[in-house]
Amino acid sequence: MSDEHDHHDGDADHELRVSKIRDGTVIDHVRGGQALNVLAILGIDGTNGEEVSVGMNVPSDRFARKDIVKVEGRELSQDEVDVLSLIAPDATINIVRDYDVVEKHRVERPDVVEGVLSCPNAGCITTGDEPVTSRFSVLEDGVRCSYCETIVREEIASLIDT
Amino acid sequence: MRHDHLITSKQLSRGNIENILDHAAEIDDDPSTVAGRHAETLLGLLFFEPSTRTKMSFETAMKRLGGDVVDMGPVDSSSVKKGETLADTVRVIEGYADALVVRHPKQGAATMASEFVDVPLLNAGDGAGHHPTQTMLDLYTIRENAGLDDLTIGIMGDLKYGRTVHSLAYALTNFDTRQHFISPESLQLPREVVYDLHQQQDGAGIREHDSLEAILPSLDVLYVTRIQRERFPDENEYQKIAGEYQIDADTLEAASDDLTVMHPLPRVDEIAPEIDETDHAAYFEQAHNGVPVRMALLDLLLSDDKGIWGDSDE
Ligand SMILES: [Zn+2]
Numbered sequence: 001m002s003d004e005h006d007h008h009d010g011d012a013d014h015e016l017r018v019s020k021i022r023d024g025t026v027i028d029h030v031r032g033g034q035a036l037n038v039l040a041i042l043g044i045d046g047t048n049g050e051e052v053s054v055g056m057n058v059p060s061d062r063f064a065r066k067d068i069v070k071v072e073g074r075e076l077s078q079d080e081v082d083v084l085s086l087i088a089p090d091a092t093i094n095i096v097r098d099y100d101v102v103e104k105h106r107v108e109r110p111d112v113v114e115g116v117l118s119c120p121n122a123g124c125i126t127t128g129d130e131p132v133t134s135r136f137s138v139l140e141d142g143v144r145c146s147y148c149e150t151i152v153r154e155e156i157a158s159l160i161d162t
Numbered sequence: 163m164r165h166d167h168l169i170t171s172k173q174l175s176r177g178n179i180e181n182i183l184d185h186a187a188e189i190d191d192d193p194s195t196v197a198g199r200h201a202e203t204l205l206g207l208l209f210f211e212p213s214t215r216t217k218m219s220f221e222t223a224m225k226r227l228g229g230d231v232v233d234m235g236p237v238d239s240s241s242v243k244k245g246e247t248l249a250d251t252v253r254v255i256e257g258y259a260d261a262l263v264v265r266h267p268k269q270g271a272a273t274m275a276s277e278f279v280d281v282p283l284l285n286a287g288d289g290a291g292h293h294p295t296q297t298m299l300d301l302y303t304i305r306e307n308a309g310l311d312d313l314t315i316g317i318m319g320d321l322k323y324g325r326t327v328h329s330l331a332y333a334l335t336n337f338d339t340r341q342h343f344i345s346p347e348s349l350q351l352p353r354e355v356v357y358d359l360h361q362q363q364d365g366a367g368i369r370e371h372d373s374l375e376a377i378l379p380s381l382d383v384l385y386v387t388r389i390q391r392e393r394f395p396d397e398n399e400y401q402k403i404a405g406e407y408q409i410d411a412d413t414l415e416a417a418s419d420d421l422t423v424m425h426p427l428p429r430v431d432e433i434a435p436e437i438d439e440t441d442h443a444a445y446f447e448q449a450h451n452g453v454p455v456r457m458a459l460l461d462l463l464l465s466d467d468k469g470i471w472g473d474s475d476e
Pocket of ligand 1: 121126145150270
């Protein structure tokens with residue numbers, strides 16, 4: 001499987017537009033246009049000197065267009081991967097060491113995400129000064145605040161607590 | 163497993179509800195059976211939002227069980243205004259009281275508060291969220307007047323912000339009911355609530371309407387709630403809409419003789435006073451039922467050998 005990252009989807013040529021990384025994580029098959037939200041979820045904004053490459057709206061066999069995010073020197077934790085599933089449910093996560101993909105994961109939707117999203121309901125107890133961590137249960141087609149029960153189906157990325 | 167909090171009517175199964183209502187009926191018949199049963203018990207009343215009625219009804223219920231209440235006083239002089247969090251307040255009062263009743267303007271407040279305390283906590287209303295003890299007295303009144311099965315109920319008024327409506331609708335899905343929701347478009351049930359009702363009852367028996375007329379003759383119960391003026395930026399718009407959701411003797415000509423009219427009170431002008439003297443009116447009885455129902459809830463909650471949820475895990 002060592003050459004897999006060059007051949008999935010058969011779109012290796014396009015993938016080469018984004019530089020190869022030596023050690024780190026390649027997040028592939030992100031829905032077109034969601035790459036910056038993926039970075040927001042991971043809390044990566046470049047201020048810590050991370051080397052990040054982003055390919056947006058590159059042609060893909062699986063979707064018409066996809067985004068790719070490559071982060072040098074950082075391996076994603078399972079928690080981070082789980083949360084990514086909310087905005088990039090089809091993403092594949094490739095952990096790269098010494099230019100080889102050593103692990104490949106599909107994201108899995110968690111049952112609950114804690115402390116990641118903020119509730120859009122201004123009347124929700126979590127939006128005040130209470131010492132409470134936001135908690136959302138993950139529905140088939142959205143997320144739901146565990147406190148006020150508000151359901152969010154669209155623009156989940158805009159709730160990311162950055 | 164015992165769950166010692168009552169946060170939402172969604173927690174309650176049909177068995178739980180019948181258990182509570184049966185116990186309330188016993189107490190209603192003969193209050194002396196529970197008099198003094200909870201002497202030494204202190205109930206903490208934490209009302210972060212004014213509600214004289216609900217508060218007095220809890221106070222009366224606790225005192226009739228032989229216990230007493232501690233009260234944090236009116237909201238404007240309380241620590242809320244000084245910026246203390248709800249989480250801190252409940253942790254402090256937990257040290258004084260054997261159980262807590264919380265009313266708070268924010269949705270989810272009771273859920274959050276319950277995560278900070280070990281004593282039983284009752285939600286007495288959290289913003290537009292839930293109000294399960296009101297639901298129990300509503301169900302008690304419905305059962306007395308119309309029965310809870312093979313029931314056609316119309317719920318009319320402000321369905322968007324009406325927590326009593328949401329709680330009642332959830333609880334009724336445990337029974338064989340057809341629920342008709344009647345409101346102006348801008349005050350329809352929140353989509354979350356519709357989603358839940360469909361989940362719980364496959365959508366069967368849930369209908370939304372913008373007018374009472376067509377369905378009134380089929381109703382056993384009409385539950386009316388107040389449309390608040392302040393929900394409308396334009397007074398004219400309010401006047402136009404409110405009039406369509408008010409009922410009087412003329413309106414009820416088309417209703418069944420057995421129709422029971424309910425209202426969580428206080429009402430303003432949504433039910434004309436001329437209806438008070440008719441057999442339809444059940445809203446004062448409904449308000450009075452608050453005491454035996456809350457006595458039953460407190461008794462079950464505070465008795466080690468009982469518990470509202472004792473039989474819910476089968
Ligand atoms: Zn919320």
